[in-house]
Amino acid sequence: MTHNNRDMTFPEEHGENREMSELLARMARGDADSARETDSASGRTLEDRVFASTVSMVGRPEVVATIGASRSLVRVWRVAAVIGLVALGGVFYNIAISRSSSPASPTTPTKSVAKASAEDVEFVLAAVSLLDEPLGGSLDDAISDATKLRDTVGSDRTFSSEPAEDKPSKQGV
Amino acid sequence: MKAVPGDPKPGSEAIDVTPILVAASRGDQDAWRRIVDLYARRVFALAQARMRNPEVAEEIAQSVFATLAVKLGAGGYVERGKFEPWLFRIASNRIRDELRRRQRHAVAQDPETIDRREGVRAARASEGSDTEQIERLRWAMGQLTEADREVIELRHHGQLSFQQLAESLDEPLGTLLARHHRALAKLRSILESADARRPSGVGREGRFEA
Numbered sequence: 001m002t003h004n005n006r007d008m009t010f011p012e013e014h015g016e017n018r019e020m021s022e023l024l025a026r027m028a029r030g031d032a033d034s035a036r037e038t039d040s041a042s043g044r045t046l047e048d049r050v051f052a053s054t055v056s057m058v059g060r061p062e063v064v065a066t067i068g069a070s071r072s073l074v075r076v077w078r079v080a081a082v083i084g085l086v087a088l089g090g091v092f093y094n095i096a097i098s099r100s101s102s103p104a105s106p107t108t109p110t111k112s113v114a115k116a117s118a119e120d121v122e123f124v125l126a127a128v129s130l131l132d133e134p135l136g137g138s139l140d141d142a143i144s145d146a147t148k149l150r151d152t153v154g155s156d157r158t159f160s161s162e163p164a165e166d167k168p169s170k171q172g173v
Numbered sequence: 174m175k176a177v178p179g180d181p182k183p184g185s186e187a188i189d190v191t192p193i194l195v196a197a198s199r200g201d202q203d204a205w206r207r208i209v210d211l212y213a214r215r216v217f218a219l220a221q222a223r224m225r226n227p228e229v230a231e232e233i234a235q236s237v238f239a240t241l242a243v244k245l246g247a248g249g250y251v252e253r254g255k256f257e258p259w260l261f262r263i264a265s266n267r268i269r270d271e272l273r274r275r276q277r278h279a280v281a282q283d284p285e286t287i288d289r290r291e292g293v294r295a296a297r298a299s300e301g302s303d304t305e306q307i308e309r310l311r312w313a314m315g316q317l318t319e320a321d322r323e324v325i326e327l328r329h330h331g332q333l334s335f336q337q338l339a340e341s342l343d344e345p346l347g348t349l350l351a352r353h354h355r356a357l358a359k360l361r362s363i364l365e366s367a368d369a370r371r372p373s374g375v376g377r378e379g380r381f382e383a
Contacts, residue, residue, distance in 0.1 A: 017357040024329040027307050031330060032218035037227040046231065050213040051206050053235040057242035 094118035120146045190256055198245045209238060212257075216264045218330040222314075223268050233271060237264045258341035261331045265323065265341070313363040321356035328353060 035046035044052075098118040120143045190211070196204035216237050220230035240263055314322055324342070327333050333341060339349040 017354065017361070020357050020361050021329070023306060023310055024325065027310055028218055028222070028330040028332075030307060031221040032214050034221055034227045035214065035217050035231065046217055046234070047206075047209050047213050049231065050217075050235050050238050051209040054205060054209065054238040054242050055202060057239050057246070 091121070094121065098122075120150075191254075194245065194256060200246065205242070208241075212260060213238065215330070215332055216260070219261070219264055219326055220268050220271075222326045222330045223272065229271065233264070233267050237267050240267070255337075255340050257333060258337045261327055261333060261337075262341050264331070265327065309364060309367070310360075313360050313367070316363050317356065317359060321352070321359060324349070324353050324356050325360070 039045065095118060188211070190208075193204045193207050197208055213234055217230050217234040220233040221227060224230050224233070237260070241260065314325070317325070324338065327338055327341060328335075335350055335353070336346060338353070339346040342349065344352070
């Protein structure tokens with residue numbers, strides 16, 4: 001690749017645009033020369049000033065790496081915050097629905113499902129807090145367990161009547 | 174590089190910038206100085222054409238070279254003989270950003286700065302270097318569309334070859350040549366229309382012959 005040092009001169013355009021090109025070249029020269037308006041008292045040229053401002057960045061790729069890393073970290077945190085807010089909103093929405101629906105009032109199937117899900121989630125959270133253990137596995141598994149647990153509690157069966165392989169005791173862990 | 178009619182031909186002063194770029198990317202300050210010497214004034218001229226404010230144009234030039242230093246140092250540029258189109262794309266984007274920013278916040282100008290600038294212009298006009306023709310040309314440039322203006326300014330202020338211009342704007346060479354030709358024709362037409370509206374015999378020396 002080559003750089004043609006044209007010293008602000010321009011190639012000739014062909015035909016009727018030639019005069020226009022020459023005039024544009026004069027305008028461009030004038031614009032380039034207007035850099036002298038900002039020349040400092042110390043006599044530094046535009047190139048001196050640009051170089052001085054650039055040289056501090058030269059040979060410091062870590063600046064880019066740092067900026068890149070911090071930006072991507074910020075992006076990750078932003079995404080996480082948005083997801084968290086949405087999830088929190090969903091939980092509050094379900095709680096609000098479950099509390100506002102009266103037991104006597106007729107409910108639509110959708111509301112029933114939502115109510116049931118909210119109850120399941122609440123039940124799981126309550127069970128986990130009672131067990132004082134971190135929630136492991138997927139949420140679907142936990143909800144399934146919670147449903148079984150609720151059915152068990154709702155029925156006449158006791159925990160001891162559950163098969164040992166289906167409901168391992170947490171006490172021994 | 175493909176030869177284009179009317180494009181500059183690399184002459185005896187042609188410089189191979191590839192080794193300079195390689196040295197610059199390794200932090201060689203002499204190489205950086207060479208790059209700044211080669212391109213700073215052209216980037217400044219491009220910014221000045223649009224901003225009409227030398228202080229802002231210089232800020233833009235500094236910002237462009239700071240971006241260049243960061244990207245070159247981080248290996249963000251792979252030399253494929255397209256350095257100038259890449260550099261002037263950075264410059265064009267930076268100028269566009271600044272124009273948008275100024276449209277959002279109408280930037281107030283220091284009266285002292287305006288007075289000083291007007292003084293410099295008046296002095297230049299008296300020297301005959303900034304004639305009425307140039308002022309009319311600036312006005313006509315302002316009447317062009319953004320796309321037409323960009324092509325003309327990159328060509329004449331940025332001094333890009335047509336091939337480089339095509340690469341910078343990511344357009345086929347033929348399309349770019351036609352665009353440039355049409356933009357010049359529009360510019361000439363704007364100036365001729367303005368001439369036709371002027372009273373006869375006044376300021377005819379500023380007319381552009383087709």
